[in-house]
Every structure is written in C-alpha cells, then in structure tokens.
Amino acid sequence: MSSYSNTFLLAIERTSSQGYETEPYELPSGPGRISEEHGKQLADIASQVLGSKGQLEAIDIACRCAEVSLAMKGHVERVVGHTATLTIGAVTLNGTSIIQAHGLDIPQMARTGSYHVWLTLPWLEIVDFTLRVSLAVLNGRPLTEAGPLAGYPDFMKPAEWHPIYVGTAATTALLDRGRS
Numbered sequence: 500m501s502s503y504s505n506t507f508l509l510a511i512e513r514t515s516s517q518g519y520e521t522e523p524y525e526l527p528s529g530p531g532r533i534s535e536e537h538g539k540q541l542a543d544i545a546s547q548v549l550g551s552k553g554q555l556e557a558i559d560i561a562c563r564c565a566e567v568s569l570a571m572k573g574h575v576e577r578v579v580g581h582t583a584t585l586t587i588g589a590v591t592l593n594g595t596s597i598i599q600a601h602g603l604d605i606p607q608m609a610r611t612g613s614y615h616v617w618l619t620l621p622w623l624e625i626v627d628f629t630l631r632v633s634l635a636v637l638n639g640r641p642l643t644e645a646g647p648l649a650g651y652p653d654f655m656k657p658a659e660w661h662p663i664y665v666g667t668a669a670t671t672a673l674l675d676r677g678r679s
Contacts, residue, residue: 503652504623510662514669521666533624533649541647544574564616564629565674583618585670588663590615609676625652
C-alpha cells in the first residue's frame with residue numbers, strides 16, 4: 500500500500516471514531532485513472548463554476564478549499580463516473596508543512612483555519628482545485644498554472660497530501676463551525 504492509501508484509510512477510521520458519518524468506500528475492481536480528457540473537462544468546469552467569463556477568480560477561491568471542493572464534488576463525479584470523497588487534511592511542500600492540521604479536531608481546524616480540503620477518487624487519485632491558487636495568492640505570485648491538480652498523490656512531489664478526516668459530514672461540520 501502507498502503512503503497516501505494508508506493515511507486515507509486511517510482518516511476513514513478517525514472520522515468515524517469522532518462521530519462523523521462517512522460515505523461507503525470501496526476500491527473499484529478495475530484500474531481507474533483520470534485521463535487527459537477528464538483533466539480538460541475538469542479544468543473547463545472549474546473555470547465555468549468558479550470563475551467569471553471563463554477565468555478563475557483567484558480571490559474567490561484562494562483559501563476557500565472546503566467550499567470549492569464541496570461545490571465541485573458532483574461535477575467531478577459526473578466527469579469520472581465514480582464517487583469523489585471530500586478529504587480534509589494537511590499539505591507539505593518539499594517536506595515543510597504549508598498547511599498544518601495534524602493533531603487537530605474539526606472544531607480546532609474550523610477555529611484556526613488550519614486545514615486543506617480536496618477530493619479523493621476510489622482508486623486514490625486526488626483532485627485539488629485550490630492549492631495552486633491559494634499558494635500563489637498567499638505568496639504574492641502570478642497565477643501561472645493555477646488550474647486543478649489531479650493524479651496519484653504519492654507521485655506529485657514536491658507536494659504531499661495528508662488525509663486526516665473524510666466525508667461530506669465532516670466537511671459540512673468544518674464549514675458550519677467556521678461560520679459560527
């Protein structure tokens with residue numbers, strides 16, 4: 500098993516143990532893969548759903564990973580033909596934590612804003628609509644290649660995704676607590 504698959508399965512257990520309902524998860528029988536065509540469709544949909552006049556508006560999606568991932572979940576499922584699981588966790592870049600969420604529960608994450616949300620597909624590829632844009636905005640850098648990231652996270656170095664909680668219920672609780 501890969502590093503990501505191990506932490507994803509632990510995140511399912513952690514989420515359930517904290518009392519949040521998780522969607523059923525089953526590894527598909529055949530190999531899955533986000534194709535180049537899927538990637539183009541997802542980028543187009545992201546531009547239409549998240550952007551204005553076909554362009555992503557960075558300020559509208561930077562640091563709003565939970566809302567964006569929740570809004571894009573159904574679109575991703577339609578494009579790839581499989582369930583996408585909302586995944587809450589941490590991200591490291593070149594081994595350095597850029598979004599630190601380890602050791603935090605949902606209320607602490609909501610209170611501190613220290614978390615990241617992306618989608619995980621049944622064959623454990625991820626789709627992340629906000630990381631590139633958020634990093635560009637936070638670091639005052641140009642929005643080059645600010646589209647969605649998609650692929651197997653164990654092969655998307657130097658970034659590493661670390662699942663901590665999964666599912667719509669945990670994501671909704673995170674958003675609800677962040678608003679109160």
